[in-house]
Amino acid sequence: MNNYDIKHTVNDKYSLRGRVFQKIREDILSGKYKENEELKEVAIGEELGVSRTPVREAFRQLELEGLIQIIPNKGAYVTGITAKDVKDIYMIRSLLEGLCARMATEKITKEQMEEMEENIYLAEFHAGKGHMDQMAELDNRFHDILYEACDSKMLEHLLKDFHQYVLRVRQKTLATNSRGNASNNEHKQIMEAIKAKDADRAEKLANQHMINAYDNMVKNGLYEIYGDASSEE
Amino acid sequence: MNNYDIKHTVNDKYSLRGRVFQKIREDILSGKYKENEELKEVAIGEELGVSRTPVREAFRQLELEGLIQIIPNKGAYVTGITAKDVKDIYMIRSLLEGLCARMATEKITKEQMEEMEENIYLAEFHAGKGHMDQMAELDNRFHDILYEACDSKMLEHLLKDFHQYVLRVRQKTLATNSRGNASNNEHKQIMEAIKAKDADRAEKLANQHMINAYDNMVKNGLYEIYGDASSEE
DNA sequence: AATGGTATGATTGTATACAATTATACGAGA
DNA sequence: TCTCGTATAATTGTATACAATCATACCATT
Secondary structure: OOOOOOOOOOOOOOOHHHHHHHHHHHHHHOOOOOOOOEEOHHHHHHHHOOOHHHHHHHHHHHHHHOOEEEEOOOEEEEOOOOHHHHHHHHHHHHHHHHHHHHHHHHHOOHHHHHHHHHHHHHHHHHHHHOOHHHHHHHHHHHHHHHHHHOOOHHHHHHHHHHHHHOHHHHHHHHOOHHHHHHHHHHHHHHHHHHHOOOHHHHHHHHHHHHHHHHHHHHHOOHHHHHOOOOOOO | OOOOOOOOOOOOOOOHHHHHHHHHHHHHHHOOOOOOOEEOHHHHHHHHOOOHHHHHHHHHHHHHHOOEEEEOOOEEEEOOOOHHHHHHHHHHHHHHHHHHHHHHHHHOOHHHHHHHHHHHHHHHHHHHHOOHHHHHHHHHHHHHHHHHHOOOHHHHHHHHHHHHHOHHHHHHHHOOHHHHHHHHHHHHHHHHHHHOOOHHHHHHHHHHHHHHHHHHHHHOOHHHHHOOOHHHO
């Protein structure tokens, strides 16, 4: 009993629907499908060599992931993220990543702690070599470890959702070399606070880590690709 | 442009799929479908007078909402809310309601402020008369006003989701008369902080409001209907 | 009696056909 | 020329048919 794995995940890589889901998601995140672009069931079905049924089911999931918006009887459109959305997400994430770090301090396993240390070590290595792709990957993984370590399926799922959502932005942000290094350092400090079982400090550092990431983004003006928020603020 | 509403929502009440989704969700939240119960496509389809197709699509959405878990080629099972889930949700909500109150302090409109004051006035009236149903309704509405007032679609949607999720628990908790009164008082204080434009105080009060609600729930042992968390803590 | 394998039924996965809705084009009337 | 309405095409919504997978029962073998 109670051996159910993870809810909220699309884990069947081998069903057609699962593959279609992964593919479209990848194409949206990579920028192949642009903001507000309409996705047509038959076109995507033909491209992947499947019928409309699995495509439609994938659409329903992508909608709840927030990557597309479905207007009934009309179509599926890639959702745009506004600058205001990004700001709100980072404010929310700041609090929740803090809570996550606090909980992880109590609940983290030995294996997770080790992977976290290894992650930071590797990130420092790749930073020195200027390997941007690997650094982005390690950055993602650091947060995933933290999410898993907090031992709360609810919080884990929520943070993974948000993480996913701003991936498009983050990919570009980390391309700024200096922020990559700063981010590594902040990860290291968070890790050390957790290792020292200092939950208060871990929480505050994680709070600040998000705020710094956002500030950097604003400073570099990179978030502007997601539309102007001036009309909304 | 940019008049799209909310992401992550299933807003088509009029399509079969939308109705099926709402119906199953309601039945899960109301307890008609119990934890670990298997939901069969044809059975539900026949019950609602529709074919498997809209049922399947609704399933895919319910899975991402976290209400059911789909095991490929096997079936769809109702996921239960454990006591740990409830606890986690209240911790998350504590932070986010705080953030919401802070943002609302800045963004609330005159109309929203007035409705909030009226809400508290009415709640006091019904508390004196012992009208439990109206008090529950007003309690829900108070939070909805707050969510709308923060002027963040992201946060609003997130909080409404959680609010909905723990509705079963909350309904019972408010049945405790003393808590109903205490809750009203806390609402009043939050309202006054917002009116006085004291964002810090509003945030702290909203934080504490959630913690109190949770503590009360634990004290009354009401959350135990959601299964034992002893094995998970 | 216990075990293993095969046949049968039940259930989900996918494809396709048809219905309903929406978008587009074109022509009539002013 | 402009506007409105209708016809047509394109697209999504739903139902159904068929394929694949999984669960169950029964029988043969030991």
